[in-house]
Amino acid sequence: xxxxxxxxxxxxxxxxxxxxxxxxxxxxxxxxxxxxxxxxxxxxxxxxxxxxxxxxxxxxxxxxxxxxxxxxxxxxxxxxxxxxxxxxxxxxxxxxxxxxxxxxxxxxxxxxxxxxxxxxxxxxxxxxxxxxxxxxxxxxxxxxxxxxxxxxxxxxxxxx
Numbered sequence: 735x736x737x738x739x740x741x742x743x744x745x746x747x748x749x750x751x752x753x754x755x756x757x758x759x760x761x762x763x764x765x766x767x768x769x770x771x772x773x774x775x776x777x778x779x780x781x782x783x784x785x786x787x788x789x790x791x792x793x794x795x796x797x798x799x800x801x802x803x804x805x806x807x808x809x810x811x812x813x814x815x816x817x818x819x820x821x822x823x824x825x826x827x828x829x830x831x832x833x834x835x836x837x838x839x840x841x842x843x844x845x846x847x848x849x850x851x852x853x854x855x856x857x858x859x860x861x862x863x864x865x866x867x868x869x870x871x872x873x874x875x876x877x878x879x880x881x882x883x884x885x886x887x888x889x890x891x892x893x894x
Contacts, residue, residue: 735843737761738850739824741831742839742858753858756839757831758851761824768820775819775826783819783826790815 742756767774772791775784794811797803803811819826828838840857844850 735845736850738842738844738847738854739828739838740840740842740850740854741828741836743836753855755836756854757836758842758847758854759824759827760847760850764820764823767823768816771816771819774823778827778830780826780830782830787815787819 738758738760740756740758742753764774772784772787775787791812794803794808798805798808832838840854842850842853842857844853
């Protein structure tokens with residue numbers, strides 16, 4: 735069994751349009767991100783992470799070219815950055831979905847992605863209407879009057 739995350743628009747589950755744009759992906763280690771780091775970032779449209787990766791690669795390249803960093807260290811740094819993308823790739827994807835207006839809507843445990851999508855949509859179809867926020871409390875007294883005093887002072891605004 736695998737764990738899948740479902741990101742959906744805030745009007746979920748009341749809107750079919752938000753369900754059509756749902757993004758469901760498997761959580762865990764991302765092998766394509768390990769093997770093809772920047773290409774995977776580009777394919778997933780993770781622009782911020784891609785720009786940071788390019789900046790870090792440029793800094794390492796300049797440090798290597800000026801002799802500040804050994805070529806072996808450059809290879810190790812690339813390996814570590816690839817490993818980091820493999821481990822944290824899904825977190826980058828989740829943050830990007832949240833920034834795009836699709837926060838985390840559900841976590842589904844299923845054998846494969848198709849089963850996870852079916853379970854997510856089945857839950858969305860049977861989800862109750864979210865509760866409405868309570869009405870704001872009415873203020874006592876005439877409009878524009880200072881609020882009632884709470885505490886040791888006899889008048890609003892401090893002691894006189």
